[in-house]
Amino acid sequence: MYPFIHILGYNLGSFGLMLWLAGVVGAIVLDRSFRRAGVTADAMGIVAITVVAGIVGAKLWHVIDTPIEFREIGWSVLWDRDGFAWFGGLVLGISALLIQGWQARVGALRTLDLAAPAAAIGYGIGRVGCFLAGDGCYGVPTKLPWGMSFPNGVDPTFARVHPTPLYELAAGLLIGGWLWVRGGKQRPTGAMVGEYLLLSGVARFLVEFVRRNPKVLWGLSNAQLASLGSVVAGVLLMVWAYKRKNAGPDEATAVVEKSA
Numbered sequence: 072m073y074p075f076i077h078i079l080g081y082n083l084g085s086f087g088l089m090l091w092l093a094g095v096v097g098a099i100v101l102d103r104s105f106r107r108a109g110v111t112a113d114a115m116g117i118v119a120i121t122v123v124a125g126i127v128g129a130k131l132w133h134v135i136d137t138p139i140e141f142r143e144i145g146w147s148v149l150w151d152r153d154g155f156a157w158f159g160g161l162v163l164g165i166s167a168l169l170i171q172g173w174q175a176r177v178g179a180l181r182t183l184d185l186a187a188p189a190a191a192i193g194y195g196i197g198r199v200g201c202f203l204a205g206d207g208c209y210g211v212p213t214k215l216p217w218g219m220s221f222p223n224g225v226d227p228t229f230a231r232v233h234p235t236p237l238y239e240l241a242a243g244l245l246i247g248g249w250l251w252v253r254g255g256k257q258r259p260t261g262a263m264v265g266e267y268l269l270l271s272g273v274a275r276f277l278v279e280f281v282r283r284n285p286k287v288l289w290g291l292s293n294a295q296l297a298s299l300g301s302v303v304a305g306v307l308l309m310v311w312a313y314k315r316k317n318a319g320p321d322e323a324t325a326v327v328e329k330s331a
Contacts, residue, residue, distance in 0.1 A: 089200030094122045097193030100247070104185040104254065112175040117182075118189070121167045128163025161271075161301070164190070165264075184263035188251040191267060195243020202236035210235040210281040233281040242274035259316035261308050268305030272298040 102114035165183065172182025201208045205224015210233025212218070218231035246267070254263055276298035284292040291299075 085203035086200035086206065089203065090122070090126075090197055093193040093197040093200075094118055096196055097122070097189040100189035100192055100251070101186055104188060104251075107255070108185055110177055110185065112172075112177050112182075117168070117171050117175070117186075118193075120171060121164050121186075122193075124167035125160035125164035128166075129160035131159055131163075178260065180261045180264065183267075184254070184258070184260060187263045187267035188247045188254060190247075191243050191250060191271060192247035193243075194271070195240040195247065198236040198239040198243065202234060202240075208236060208282070209233065210278075211283050213281070232283075235278055235282050238278050238281075239274070242271075242278070246270045246274065259312040261312035261315075265305045265308035265312060268301045268308065270305075272301030272305060276302070 098115045098118040101118055104110075105112055105114050168182050168186055169179040172179045175182070177185075198208075205221035205226060205228075207224070207226030209219075209221060209228070212230045213233050214231070215233070217234065219234045220231050221228050249270070250263060250267060253266065276295050279292050279295045279298070282292070282294075284294060287293055288296060
């Protein structure tokens with residue numbers, strides 16, 4: 072693996088480079104979503120703030136999820152290059168999008184809908200950074216022909232294990248492509264982000280079965296429990312969105328009567 076890439080005498084962290092690439096690609100996809108929807112907001116600025124919020128959330132959730140590291144090395148764990156949790160990044164990333172969508176007068180939920188394909192694709196690309204760094208987010212040992220070892224990784228292993236970051240790359244690209252196609256047609260506000268939460272939650276839940284994360288409850292890992300929450304939230308949001316759409320004419324009538 073390649074935790075660092077050597078360019079012109081500089082040692083560049085592969086994780087950071089892939090995170091930067093994920094942000095750039097995410098900004099391009101979000102910009103296309105904005106253009107398709109006729110929105111003039113600054114996609115690059117929105118993605119930049121969201122990425123920073125996602126990184127902070129992912130690091131904080133990792134610290135909460137693995138308090139033993141904090142007890143061992145103290146506050147320096149917050150600046151460590153390793154240790155980022157998907158769910159924390161999701162929560163703070165979505166929060167940042169909600170606030171920015173409201174500030175840009177695009178609408179909080181509508182911004183999430185438009186950002187859903189970019190979020191899925193960007194997440195998948197970001198996982199390539201974990202793969203190149205060999206930071207320990209790989210899976211359990213396997214005899215499958217595509218099993219890989221990470222002897223030079225940040226958290227090395229000599230056993231052949233599931234390359235779970237590549238699984239998540241494939242899932243992210245597939246989910247992002249699906250959401251992009253779905254977003255080409257008119258959908259009720261909130262439906263697209265509901266699909267994103269559902270699909271990304273299912274993908275992470277399944278991948279966790281071959282990852283080496285410890286089980287904490289009912290034979291499930293913390294990430295799987297968080298994934299179940301994501302799935303439930305996605306389903307509820309979609310149900311709410313489509314019910315709200317079906318109630319549209321009545322709501323419109325009520326608004327007209329109220330204004331009169």
